[in-house]
Amino acid sequence: MCFASANAHAGISDDVVKIGVLTDMGGTYADFTGQGAVVAAQMAIKDFSADGTVFGKKIEIVSADHQNKADIGAERARSWIDRDKVDVITELVTTSVALSVMDVVAQKDKIALVSGAASLPITNERCNANTVHWVYDSYGLAAGTAKAVVGAGKKNWYFIAADYAAGQAMMDGAAQVVTASGGKVVGSTKHPFPNADFSSFLLSAQASRADVIALANGGQDTITAIKQASEFGITAAGQTLVPIVLFINDVHALGLETAQGLTLTEGFYWNRDEGTRAFARRFYDQVKKMPSMAQAGVYSSVLNYLRAVQATGTDEAGAVMKHLKSTAIDDGLFKGRIRADGKFAHDMLLLEVKKPSESKEPWDYYHVRAVIPAEDAALPLSQSKCPLVTQ
Structure with a gap:
């Protein structure tokens, strides 16, 4: 030192x-x-x-x-x-x-x-x-998750976003990555914050027949939306649920039985x-x-x-x-x-939630599927609107 x-x-x-x-x-x-x-x-x-x-x-x-x-x-x-x-x-x-x-x-x-x-x-x-x-930030989360999911062939996306600045930013950032990767946004809807009932939003997303239902929200709203999507049989019917931001605490609250298979991006994983x-x-x-x-x-x-x-x-x-x-x-x-x-x-981490049978101890929840290099996880300075950046 x-x-x-x-x-x-x-x-x-x-x-x-x-x-x-x-x-x-x-x-x-x-x-x-x-x-x-x-x-x-x-x-x-x-x-x-x-x-x-x-x-x-x-x-x-x-x-x-x-x-x-x-x-x-x-x-x-x-x-x-x-x-x-x-x-x-x-x-x-x-x-x-x-x-x-x-x-x-x-x-x-x-x-x-x-x-x-x-x-x-x-x-x-x-x-x-x-x-x-x-x-x-919303760019780094989208750069990891959205790019990986589109790359796996799931190209048509529908967004359920929280009606506040971060929800819009997450949706915009992910949509940009989706389209740049060859995908398409087929629809979106916004929900109030906080929100306890996602049924109407999920049914609209289900009716869109999109490959992916992306959640641009956070915390308890994300947990509630994932639980209700499971209850409605949305993922069982073939649509993929993608939370743009998900924390390990959210996975813990959901339980591996419900959260297994989710793809997400985080900046840190304890294990x-x-x-x-x-x-x-x-x-x-x-x-x-x-x-x-x-x-x-x-x-x-x-x-x-x-x-x-x-x-x-x-x-x-x-x-x-x-x-x-x-x-x-x-x-x-x-x-x-x-x-x-x-x-x-x-660097950021592209993660997949483990099946219950794969978890070796409490809080052992993720497979690390890829490391996203810092230069790919941050908005290029050439695209920055920050006045501190000299182009």
Whole structure:
């Protein structure tokens, strides 16, 4: 580890490095973010420094529930920064919340590290110099799953999308990959968020006779739609169900009997190698669940943020962001680089959910069918609308 000069710690504002975990504590996305995201941040601090300090200055965590509402998220971010002197805000599931908090940190020259939200605009047309999109986005998810499914001969797609920004972004991103791969979008419909009854949407998709019914939603909405599709016999009748974003917690909630055979893309899988397993088992000891890719992303983003503070001798946003964007990242969970647009480009995993008979232990849910290289999992910079990118 690189240590800054002895007087560099004068750059630590207020003599504290303060990290805010702003997440969904009790709503649709709480299972794969929530309190587990707070634990992941705590683990990162402990792994960075046994005594919880940097240059002798204390590292602190605050956390809050944004309730998946952009106004609540923005107000909490302002209060944290102005009153509590928070330096960096992490997690930020829900695109509308992430975008609103991004605006706040840009105005106040702090940092946002987004792990839970999926929307491509975070590092595309809405990018800013104070934000990193850490784990996954709608382009990367579609580039893996949609390309693989079309390549398997399932060319006609029907989308059921959540009626919010991320749902539209996921649908647009997947549709672009489908058509570029030789497929066709034959229809789509949008559902309210959150939603408990998908019957009318699924019946419309079934009537379309599309090869694929793609779900551009997340969390409990995705779980409910998959369960109801199974109850209606849709997959048994030959149509393929494709969730654009699915977390291991969702598979756990569904059970392998229902989820088996689903194809999906994730940025992290706990059972991939010895390093991921060691981290995951420590996390499990506290949370009693294996970590999702969003929770792993909180750990990774906080750890690398602290390393950047140590390397630069300051928690000043500009210096930290410059270091993050100029340094290769390899923390045992993720490996790659942060691009000019704020996208952390790393490999993604194309996964298939195992049959119950194939699972060797609890949470052993995936076959890794392919590794999607970072350059294929991120929107090419030549297509970027981010003003930070020099074409």
